[in-house]
Amino acid sequence: MDKLPAGQPSRGSAALLEVEDLHVEFRTREGVAHAVNGVTYTLHEGETLAVLGESGSGKSVTAQAIMGILDTPPGFVTRGEVRFRGENLLGMPEDKRRTFRGRRIAMIFQDALSSLNPVFSVGWQIAEMFRVHEGMSKKSALAKAVELMERVRIPAAKQRVGDYPHQFSGGMRQRIMIAMAIALDPDVLIADEPTTALDVTVQAQVMLLLKELQQESNMGLILITHDLGVVADVADTISVMYAGRIVERADVMNIYSNPAHPYTEGLIASIPRIDMKGQELYAIKGIPPNLMHVPAGCPFNPRCRYAQDICRADDPPLYDVDRGHRSACHFWKEVHDGSIG
Amino acid sequence: MSDIDASAAATAPTARGGSQHHEAISTALPGRPQEGHGEPRSLGKDAWLDLRTNPIFLISATLIVVLLTMAMFPGLFTSQTPESADLTKSRVGPSSQAWFGYDLQGNDIYTLTVYGARASIMVGVLATTITLLLGSLAGIVAGYAGGWVDSVISRLTDVFYAIPLLLGAILVVFAFPTPPETPSIVIILRVVAALAILGWTPVARIMRSSVIGVKQADYVQAARALGASPVRIVLRHILPNAVAPVIVVSTIALGGYIAVEATLSFLGLGLTPPVVSWGVAISEASTFVRVSPHMLLFPSLFLSITVLAFIMLGDAVRDALDPKLR
Numbered sequence: 001m002d003k004l005p006a007g008q009p010s011r012g013s014a015a016l017l018e019v020e021d022l023h024v025e026f027r028t029r030e031g032v033a034h035a036v037n038g039v040t041y042t043l044h045e046g047e048t049l050a051v052l053g054e055s056g057s058g059k060s061v062t063a064q065a066i067m068g069i070l071d072t073p074p075g076f077v078t079r080g081e082v083r084f085r086g087e088n089l090l091g092m093p094e095d096k097r098r099t100f101r102g103r104r105i106a107m108i109f110q111d112a113l114s115s116l117n118p119v120f121s122v123g124w125q126i127a128e129m130f131r132v133h134e135g136m137s138k139k140s141a142l143a144k145a146v147e148l149m150e151r152v153r154i155p156a157a158k159q160r161v162g163d164y165p166h167q168f169s170g171g172m173r174q175r176i177m178i179a180m181a182i183a184l185d186p187d188v189l190i191a192d193e194p195t196t197a198l199d200v201t202v203q204a205q206v207m208l209l210l211k212e213l214q215q216e217s218n219m220g221l222i223l224i225t226h227d228l229g230v231v232a233d234v235a236d237t238i239s240v241m242y243a244g245r246i247v248e249r250a251d252v253m254n255i256y257s258n259p260a261h262p263y264t265e266g267l268i269a270s271i272p273r274i275d276m277k278g279q280e281l282y283a284i285k286g287i288p289p290n291l292m293h294v295p296a297g298c299p300f301n302p303r304c305r306y307a308q309d310i311c312r313a314d315d316p317p318l319y320d321v322d323r324g325h326r327s328a329c330h331f332w333k334e335v336h337d338g339s340i341g
Numbered sequence: 342m343s344d345i346d347a348s349a350a351a352t353a354p355t356a357r358g359g360s361q362h363h364e365a366i367s368t369a370l371p372g373r374p375q376e377g378h379g380e381p382r383s384l385g386k387d388a389w390l391d392l393r394t395n396p397i398f399l400i401s402a403t404l405i406v407v408l409l410t411m412a413m414f415p416g417l418f419t420s421q422t423p424e425s426a427d428l429t430k431s432r433v434g435p436s437s438q439a440w441f442g443y444d445l446q447g448n449d450i451y452t453l454t455v456y457g458a459r460a461s462i463m464v465g466v467l468a469t470t471i472t473l474l475l476g477s478l479a480g481i482v483a484g485y486a487g488g489w490v491d492s493v494i495s496r497l498t499d500v501f502y503a504i505p506l507l508l509g510a511i512l513v514v515f516a517f518p519t520p521p522e523t524p525s526i527v528i529i530l531r532v533v534a535a536l537a538i539l540g541w542t543p544v545a546r547i548m549r550s551s552v553i554g555v556k557q558a559d560y561v562q563a564a565r566a567l568g569a570s571p572v573r574i575v576l577r578h579i580l581p582n583a584v585a586p587v588i589v590v591s592t593i594a595l596g597g598y599i600a601v602e603a604t605l606s607f608l609g610l611g612l613t614p615p616v617v618s619w620g621v622a623i624s625e626a627s628t629f630v631r632v633s634p635h636m637l638l639f640p641s642l643f644l645s646i647t648v649l650a651f652i653m654l655g656d657a658v659r660d661a662l663d664p665k666l667r
Contacts, residue, residue, distance in 0.1 A: 069565045102568030114559035119581045119664055164664040180567060
């Protein structure tokens, strides 16, 4: 993957998917949890956007809001827009919106076993995509299913088309899920922690497959993950989320070499490294905030080693660090230069 | 009521235990290399392939076919009619001429049992079918829609659930008396209606909880994310995964309905002569159980075999619908 200068979409320049100032809250008995607070990102054709963050940072909820599969109640989109090729998905009636799912925007999930219907064979489930959306006959839909299984490199696809999800290994199941997601040639594919449930060697294969499929069809890929290692090789841009907001976004090279937010810095420092054998693993101290009681000021301030009074008082906006590189830290400049801490 | 209550209660933990069992299997066999068939397979086709070789299914299906044939064409099994009675043979025990013996009126018990199959099986099968459809519909709507729809349906279920089946059935039957010349089919349908009006609640409750469980499954969300319509989600993703406990409960309830019909007949409220049924025969025989046990034995035996056959069938069908057990 060739890397282009920061801020440049890697290939086709048309904005596919724009998320603007998205707010999602969960109304529960205990109170209102602000899961997503003003997330903004743009995805272009052929671009891979990695959304990075700990559990509970709002990355999956953002994806669910984009897809329109948020459980309502308790989840509500309270503000913002999600535009697909300029068309706002959020104001759309459900019937119309459904036609976007699968066909325009598709999604794959973390646990492929539980994401596949246990009572139908995988071939049946892939074929279902063609039968429902394109009204194809049973026979030709099944032929397409085999074709797709071959495309996601499932060995002996023809023989295995009648097998059930539980008869496949984790990596193969994820491939089947991917096959279903790309069946209708969507423009955007959202992968919600696609490799988390897999072991390391299989992770790499699945990521490679996603990358290849993306290159074949020039689709936009949103990769939701908490694993920086997975992201490094495949992503073009990275958005780091914390407590439901984006704290830093940058070109992948920039973020690794020159993070401008202490949280990103901490994440990078926490990657276990083989050349640091014997040393203690680094961890960001503290735990992510309770989304019902997000601390005043910068939400990261209780865990931040650079925190000053201003951090406890004012929530920092996204500052421009560089072209396409933005950081929500009062001390972005110092963190970026390494002149602090 | 108590029979059905007990069966519902007994099945709920079984169903839960069952799903844990499945998980255990699936983790034990991740990606078992599979001999390929390469054939397009559907749920129904696979279930049939599985059933064809399942001895429990074969035995129960054979029994049910025999019983249904008996119900439809009793003339094939006996040359006599239930009307031909010979009082000189009143309560005569089994012999080589009449293997089952004779009842109080001197009717051949074998003939009575054969002819009784129709009413008993009709009551059991019809009541089960109607409660299954009614209860499933209520349970699916309540479980899938949630919110106030769920509240209304659930409270309605509770109201009906609070009325004991037998007592309620007595009331319904009592409220709609049949004049003496009523055709027997109407008498049978009246009992079926009485059972169905009150019997759908356990099915609805189990279906509702089953649907709520399945609704939260990841594959339902995945199906939504890939653009499936609500109807499709219910029919293809929720129903096939939620139906197993209901099938088991219903097949067990089938026996219960036949038993309640027998009780109603015993009280003189259910099926009444000229309709012959196992329930009528059992209630008549119960008076003479100490002097002529054969009168009770044979209709009861057929009742038990029928109930057992349907339970076995339900069990086999449930297993066949679960690919993980294959």
